[in-house]
Amino acid sequence: MSQTVARAIEIIGFVSRQHRALGEVADHLGVHKSRALRLLQTLEENGFVRRVPEGGYGMGFQLIALGQLALEQVEVRSLAQPVLRRLREEHGHTVHLGELAGDRIVYVDKIDGRGTVAMGSRIGLPARTHTAAVAKVITACQDEAIRARILDAAEFTRFTPATIVDRAALERELVATRERGWAEDDGEHEDYINCVALPIFDARGQVTHGISVTALKAVAPLSRLRAEIGDFRAAAQEISQSLGWRGDEHGQR
Numbered sequence: 478m479s480q481t482v483a484r485a486i487e488i489i490g491f492v493s494r495q496h497r498a499l500g501e502v503a504d505h506l507g508v509h510k511s512r513a514l515r516l517l518q519t520l521e522e523n524g525f526v527r528r529v530p531e532g533g534y535g536m537g538f539q540l541i542a543l544g545q546l547a548l549e550q551v552e553v554r555s556l557a558q559p560v561l562r563r564l565r566e567e568h569g570h571t572v573h574l575g576e577l578a579g580d581r582i583v584y585v586d587k588i589d590g591r592g593t594v595a596m597g598s599r600i601g602l603p604a605r606t607h608t609a610a611v612a613k614v615i616t617a618c619q620d621e622a623i624r625a626r627i628l629d630a631a632e633f634t635r636f637t638p639a640t641i642v643d644r645a646a647l648e649r650e651l652v653a654t655r656e657r658g659w660a661e662d663d664g665e666h667e668d669y670i671n672c673v674a675l676p677i678f679d680a681r682g683q684v685t686h687g688i689s690v691t692a693l694k695a696v697a698p699l700s701r702l703r704a705e706i707g708d709f710r711a712a713a714q715e716i717s718q719s720l721g722w723r724g725d726e727h728g729q730r
Contacts, residue, residue, distance in 0.1 A: 481516070484506055484508070484516055485516055485519070485520060485525075487505070487506060488502060488506070488513075488516055488517065488520060488526065489520065489525055489526065489536070489540065491505050492526050492533075492534045492535055492536060493535075493536040493540070495535075496529050496531065496533040496534065496535045497533050497534055497535075498532065498533045498534075499513060499514060499517065499533070499534070501533075502516075502517060502534065517534055520537065521534075521537070523537075523539065524537045524538055524539025524540075525537040525539055525540055552720070553574070553576070553585075553677070553686050553716075553720065554574060554585055554586050556716060556719045556720065557574050557586065557677070557686070557688070557716045558574075558586060558588075560688075560712050560715050560716050561574060561586060561588050561688065561712075562588055563712070564688075564690065564708070564709070564712050565588045565589075565590055567708070568590075568690065568697075568705065568708070569590050569591045569592075569696075570590040570690050570691060570692040570696075570697060570702075571587065571588065571589050571590040571596070571598075571690070571691040571692070572587070572588050572590075572688060572689065572690055572691070573586065573587050573598055573604075573611055573674075573688065573689045573691065574586035574587075574611075574686060574687075574688055575604050575609075575611035575612060575615055575674075575686060575687050575688075575689065576615075576685060576686050577615050577619070577684075577685045577686070580626045580627050580629070580630040581603045581604075581606070581612075581627065581630060582603060582604045582606065582609070582611060582612040582615050582616070582627075582687075583601065583602065583603050583604065584598050584599060584600050584601065584602055584603075584604055584611075585600065585601075585686075586600060587599070587600050590691070590692065592693075592696070596667055596670055596691065597666060597667065598691075605631075605632070605634075605666060606627060606628065606630075606631040606647070607631055607632075607633050607634075607640065607641045607642070607647050607665070608636065608640060608641070608662055608665040608666040609662060609666065609672070609674075609689070610659075610660040610661055610662040610672040610673055610674035610689045610691075611660070611672075611674040611687045611688070611689035613647075613650060613651060613654055613660035613661075613662070613674065614654055614659060614660035614674040614675060614676050614684075614687045614689075615676065615684055615685070615686070615687045616628070616651060617651040617652075617654040617655045617660065617676075618655070618676045618683075618684035619684070624651070628644055628647065628648070631644070631647070633647075636665065636666045636667070637664055637665060637666065637667070637668040638668070639663055639664045639665045639668065640665045640666070641665060658675070658676075658710070659673050659674060659675045659706060659709070659710070660673065660674045660675075660687075660689075661673055661674075661699065661703075662674075662689075662691075663699050664694065669693060669694055669695070670691060670692070670693060670694065671691070671692060671694050671697075671698065671699040671702060672689050672690065672691040672692070672702070673689065673690055673699075673702045673703065673706060673709060674687050674688060674689035674690070675687060675688055675689075675706075675709055675710055675712075675713035676713065677713055677716050677717050677720070678717040678720070678722040678724060679717070679720045679721065679722060680720055680721030680722055682722065682724060686716075687713075688709070688712065688713050688716070690702060690705075690709050
């Protein structure tokens with residue numbers, strides 16, 4: 478770790494415990510006040526420390542926001558798992574929990590259905606943006622800048638005749654996803670599998686997670702999954718409400 482980064486981390490911890498004057502920070506680091514001031518100014522510009530009325534420095538509000546996000550992300554899997562298990566028991570299909578991580582969506586939980594056959598999804602692996610329903614639904618619910626970043630990183634590899642292989646077509650699919658409130662995968666990665674997915678809203682009304690229900694076409698074709706979308710939506714809303722959301726399935730309060 479570089480000395481500058483190490484000092485910045487030390488400052489954040491030091492001012493988070495109680496408000497500190499510039500001289501205290503410099504003494505704690507063992508550096509000149511001018512060096513301590515430059516570090517503090519950089520941290521202040523990025524919201525990691527803030528000036529307090531008495532003239533010293535305290536913990537920045539950006540840390541509070543990031544801390545809250547970290548807590549929410551840790552909680553989502555544990556809060557969602559009972560709901561996912563119930564879905565699996567009631568419908569018999571494989572269920573996934575996906576999470577937005579940077580410019581991709583990652584599977585963070587998976588509960589195999591009855592009579593499961595091999596499929597490409599694995600906990601910890603990314604969900605393909607152009608085929609996986611859970612990736613589509615999370616991407617569709619982002620603002621324009623984040624959605625563009627995700628699409629910039631997407632690879633449009635063809636896996637089956639149904640695979641979406643260009644960005645314009647995927648963007649149209651994302652519009653349709655937003656309008657109907659759920660995403661679909663109609664044999665786009667494995668031609669014998671179909672899937673529907675719904676967004677999970679957090680307390681801020683943002684979508685960083687989604688759930689998907691995946692079935693063999695021979696067991697439950699897409700038409701049957703669509704017919705059961707009310708149950709899947711209720712499950713997604715239950716998880717959203719446990720995260721503090723009090724809106725509807727379209728993210729409206």
